[in-house]
Each structure stands twice: as structure tokens, then as C-alpha cells.
Amino acid sequence: MTPSSRRRRTTAVALGSAAAAGLSLVAAAPSQAAAFRKADDGAAITATKWLNSAKTEFDFTVKSPALGTSAKVRVLVPKGWKYGASKSYPVLYALHGGKDTYVSWTRSTDIEQVAAKYNAIVVMPEGANGSYTNWYNYGKGGTPRWEDFHLREVRQLVERNYQAGASRAVMGLSSGAQGACSYPGRAPGTFKYAACFSGVLSMSSPGIPALLMYTNVSEASQDPFAIWGVPRVDQANWDAHDPIKLLPKMTNVKFYISAGTSGQRGPLDDPSKAPWDIGYLSEPPIGATNKEFLARAQQLGIKIQSHIYTDGSHTWPYWQREMHTAYPSIMAAIGAKKV
Numbered sequence: 001m002t003p004s005s006r007r008r009r010t011t012a013v014a015l016g017s018a019a020a021a022g023l024s025l026v027a028a029a030p031s032q033a034a035a036f037r038k039a040d041d042g043a044a045i046t047a048t049k050w051l052n053s054a055k056t057e058f059d060f061t062v063k064s065p066a067l068g069t070s071a072k073v074r075v076l077v078p079k080g081w082k083y084g085a086s087k088s089y090p091v092l093y094a095l096h097g098g099k100d101t102y103v104s105w106t107r108s109t110d111i112e113q114v115a116a117k118y119n120a121i122v123v124m125p126e127g128a129n130g131s132y133t134n135w136y137n138y139g140k141g142g143t144p145r146w147e148d149f150h151l152r153e154v155r156q157l158v159e160r161n162y163q164a165g166a167s168r169a170v171m172g173l174s175s176g177a178q179g180a181c182s183y184p185g186r187a188p189g190t191f192k193y194a195a196c197f198s199g200v201l202s203m204s205s206p207g208i209p210a211l212l213m214y215t216n217v218s219e220a221s222q223d224p225f226a227i228w229g230v231p232r233v234d235q236a237n238w239d240a241h242d243p244i245k246l247l248p249k250m251t252n253v254k255f256y257i258s259a260g261t262s263g264q265r266g267p268l269d270d271p272s273k274a275p276w277d278i279g280y281l282s283e284p285p286i287g288a289t290n291k292e293f294l295a296r297a298q299q300l301g302i303k304i305q306s307h308i309y310t311d312g313s314h315t316w317p318y319w320q321r322e323m324h325t326a327y328p329s330i331m332a333a334i335g336a337k338k339v
Helices: 003-020 030-035 104-108 111-115 146-161 175-180 208-215 235-240 243-249 278-299 316-333
Strands: 044-050 057-064 069-076 089-095 121-125 164-173 193-197 254-259 304-308
Touching: 057 146, 069 111, 069 146, 089 146, 089 175, 089 316, 104 111, 104 121, 111 316, 121 146, 146 164, 164 175, 164 316, 175 193, 193 316, 208 278, 243 278, 254 278, 254 316, 278 304, 304 316
Parallel strands: 089 121, 089 164, 164 193, 193 254, 254 304
Antiparallel strands: 044 057, 057 069, 069 121
């Protein structure tokens, strides 16, 4: 056997073993991967992988200057989507909650089935526990710059390489809802619609800074003051990222917001959940900020739909329910059609 034939046989065996093990192969050949266009700051796609045989779901990896490391993004594409085609699609960015990852929407909801009904792309980027902001780092800036990663790097990469169009919406839950209701103000003109489920929408309301500081302390001893700065001391930076303070910059955005208010067990809660569970304790103050945001939006004449309900905890069953309610309006706002 010649060296070249041995190499061919080795490659065939390796590919056969991967297929037998049920592994997804890289979506783009090396020649295609090299042709991926970069973001303006040099952020680059370094790997892609299909996640299903229908080729409607894949992950890609970004080498990100904004983060100083690599991070992943999950993407849902409509049936008929083809890499390299000239057609573009409306796009929905779905942001996860704190202390979670980019896989959370597909892990904890039926978003794949919901998205499959429309000719839109859904982009689910990694957000870690980054609070959807460029970290203040006591005025020094630097990494991580999550806002730049999402609004510039990921957006440019999916638009330049995966046929994502310029008609955009954003939705999120918990910390991701705070991001979804602030990003249109941080980058005016980027999004037509924002859906925000159980998010803090008024960051400086009574008790909220303490709640945010508490929830942003991670197992890795993350410094919560590095994110927006010290409350009151660095108030200007807090205000610059506060959804309710950004509303005057978002008058052309349509909103859907939702949250519970009572802290009591609701119809979708596990009966065994203790009354002192953090999911019950955290939702009432969050619900209060949603009421404030709603009143201010209405005062400014902003088109906003709300579902401020009473009972229910800060948990996935409610966010999936709200996603189902908001999804048709999101798709209509970005011009996505049913398929």
C-alpha cells in the first residue's frame, strides 16, 4: 500500500468512526472556512458544526477580540437556507439568562419547533454571566466587552457569512431580557422589536442594585462592581445601560415585556418548590421595574405590549409561555413569513 493510499484509508476509517458514533461533522470544508469574512475588528469564525441531519441548526465558534477569547453561537436557519446563497433573511437574536450559556434556548424551550414555522434566522450567542455590557472595570475598560461581541462582532459575522439580513429583532429572559431591552438604545436603529421576559428594566429602582450585585457574584468570585461600576459612585455608567433611561432613544422600537409580581406559586411552578426559593423572591422586584418601564414607554408614546401577571416564579416554563405569545408579533415586525 502506497503512503497516499494509506492516508486515504486512514481518513475514511476516521470519518466512518465519527459517523458511527453519531458525531456531527464540520459544516464547512477548510476552503470554505478560510473564506469566511471577518468582522471589522478582526473577529473570525474558526469552526462550524451542523447539529441535525436536516441542516437547520448549527454552532459556530468566534475568535473574539472583544472578549479576548473564543465563544460559540448557535444558529437556527429556515428550511431551504443554503450557505453562500444571495438571499437574506430577517433575524431574531435570542439572549440567555445569567449563569447560563448559548445552548439554553434549545435546551429549555421548543424554540426549534417555533422557529421552523417562519422564514427567519435565529441567532443565540454566548453571553456567559456578562450582563450584556462592556465591562466598566473601574473605569479602565478592556475585556470582556459583551456588547461589542453581540452588537458588532456576531452581527457582522452572521450578516457577512450566513445570510442574516438587516431586519432584526431581539428577545431575552432574565439578564438577557435586560440586554434585549437595552441593546436597541445602545445601538439605535439596529432592532425593530424587543421582547423582554422577566428582566430588570429599571436598574436603579429601590433594591435593584443590590439584587443585581447579588446575582452577578458567581462561583468563580466574579467582582460585580467590575460590570457597571459601583452603584451611585459610577451612576452615569449605570444610567447609560439602564433600559428605562434609554427609552427616549428607542421610540421607534416595538416592545413586548412580561414579568410576575406576587412572588407566589403560579400555574406552571413545581408544587415541591419551597416558598423561599430565589425564583419566587426575585420576581416581584423585577415585576415592579417592568411596571415602571411600561408607564414610561406609554408616556413617550412607544408601542408596547405587556403581560404583567401576578403569580409565577422566575423560571423557564413562564419564559417559554411568553415566547409563544410574543413570537408572532416579533416575526411580523421584521417581515418574516410563515412557511
